[in-house]
Amino acid sequence: MVALRRLLPATQREWRNFLLGVAFASPWIIGFLAFTIFPVGSALYYSFTRYDLVRDPVWLGMQNYIAFADDADFRLVAGNTLWWVLFSSPLGVFSAFLMALLLNSRIIFRSFFRAIFFFPAIVPVVVTAFVWIFLLNIQYGAINSTLQAWGFKTIPFISSPDLMKWSLVVIHMWSQGAAMVIFLATLQDVPKSLYEAATVDGANAFRRMWNITVPMVSPIILFNLVMSFIGGFQYFTLPWIMTQGGPSRSAEFYAIYLYRNAFQWFRMGKASALAWVLFLLILLFTYLIFRTSGRFVYYAGATR
């Protein structure tokens, strides 16, 4: 109660300032309430109902959630998504880090390469999907056409269930321009004196990277990893455009299943329950990463 009283304005003047502040912030507050809080709250309500967008919702209690335990499709898409998050996120961050290291070194045409490596980040994902389809298609893709012309057997990059997810991982690693730029900015901020001292102490290039570079950029590794995990759980556009979750449902991720339920089968209640389960999963993963981050993240300015 005391704490609440401390938060609230005490004098008339403070009240006037407070209300003025709220009035100025009201466009954002109204937008936030109407377009974020209300839909999120509605989704929570609908997740306990059978709702098809058009007819009135029918209250089902926990039935939508309980049904997931017996839903083979749910298990399949959850498995695919976990695979995707566990492989694509670390590899994506690793690839961004490597590109940043390369572009932080003294190579010729450095600015040109920086632009080239960043380029995928500004290409619309639909374009990315089509470019990769034309590269990887077994019949007409540039890579397979070349293989065929040289007398080799073609490789079903995006038409074999065994290779599809790995092909998506490669595309994901290629499109790490945004993460790379953040790494690059951090790398340029690592004090040169640390490298000089390590060189004087006889540290080779690998030791300098492992003992100086990696710890100094570890907060950014954490940041990129968390963002990548969150994006990974919501992965949709590329697999949807490229193969609509195929072949053989190998790229049917959680968000695709959610979309099908919501907009193909009009199971908006079930889709809302799926969305909430996804939200809680992301929350749990993010929490676990932050809880354990103290063991592998170094904050130069941190006090213990």
Next chain:
Amino acid sequence: MTSKLTRRGFLNLAGATAGLTALAACVPAPSGEAAAEEEGVTVQFWIFWNQPGRIADQIMADPSLPDYMGNNTLEFRTGVANEARLAAVAGGTPPDIGALGYYLDFMARDVVIELTDYVAASSVIKEEDFIETNWQQTHYEGVQKGVPAIEGFVRRGFFYNARMVAEAGLDPDTPPVTWDEAMVWHEALTQFDENNNLLQIGLDPYDAEGGVGPGNDGFCISDSFGFSYFDEDTKEFNLDNEEFAEGLEVMGEFIRLIGPDNLVGMRAVEGQGTWGGSFNAEVQACIIEGYWMSGETFNEVPDVAEQLRVSWTPVPERRRGVKLQQGGGHMVQMFRDGTYKDEAWPVAEWLQSDYWCDQIFHNIGWLPSYRPYFDNAPRDLFPGLDFIFNSVQEANYWGPQIRCEIEDFVRVKYGEFREAVYRDQISGAEAVAQMQELCTKEYQAAGFA
């Protein structure tokens, strides 16, 4: 000369303006109906296809349009995206009339209105003027909630490229009528290079209309193998049956010869699993398609159209002699939340007019299921069209139009299970048993049981 607006002058002016505005507001406005009679209203007509958008100006230039619309104006939107359609319907702002897909979904959920009275009063739209299956399709639980329109002629034909067939040493004049005979063609026409890379395929039985269903184009595998997947009266699925399992195995054999991974690549010939793209690119020799194949191929790839021949869709040996055909297609519906219902109804009649149908037929290659038009349409306009027209009379089996409220779910599962069969992950019998269980469960969960 300069004039200066004084504070007193400004207040006088503002007062006079406010007074006049208040007086104007007191004048009674004409009622909605009276206003509509005087000025007319704007009727919203939406369709999901893009193709008519290319000729929208020509379509709207119809000199007879005012005869249908009177004082009212027609706003015609084409290529309305999926999410936009659903958002408009769910948000209570649909068009007055339209062909937005999801026909059965809308009927089952009372999004569209009953049209019985409009049809009874119409001199243009009569049951006997339409192909029977198309007319049935517009009904849900005995109530008419749509009118066949825009595109709705017959959906089944075995189209083949006569040049490719002849080059493979086959006789283009004796096309296969059973799946066994089709397999002979398929084996002769499918070619690989010395490294076993696929060069050409005979028939992908799941391409285009061969793979459709269940939905408003019927369900090709059930038409061919002769089973009905759902009983509308008892609301029970009949997916777990021998004919369906047989169909999955027989058609799966075609894919196994091609190689399932190769098939995905071939289907993506134009980038996106394009419907029929590999036939037009002359890397697939045969395809099961609807009547539009003639006109669309003629308009898009005239060289290929020159080689186009058409025959009956194959059936299993035990059904030899069955000449199957399927109606279905599209319709217009009037939306419960639409603003102008009486004003929108003439659009449904206009869509059967010679002018509209001519534009769609000659420029796109589409035909309606409206007999007064297709009985008089030129049969030699596109290659193969004559067979299609004759098939309406000669067909001895019409695939049923089944209205199952979760047909989209069944369709997606059908796609998944047939792939599992041709990839040898499960047998046809296991696939149909699992589909039966899944669809029954979904039907209950969706609240229709």
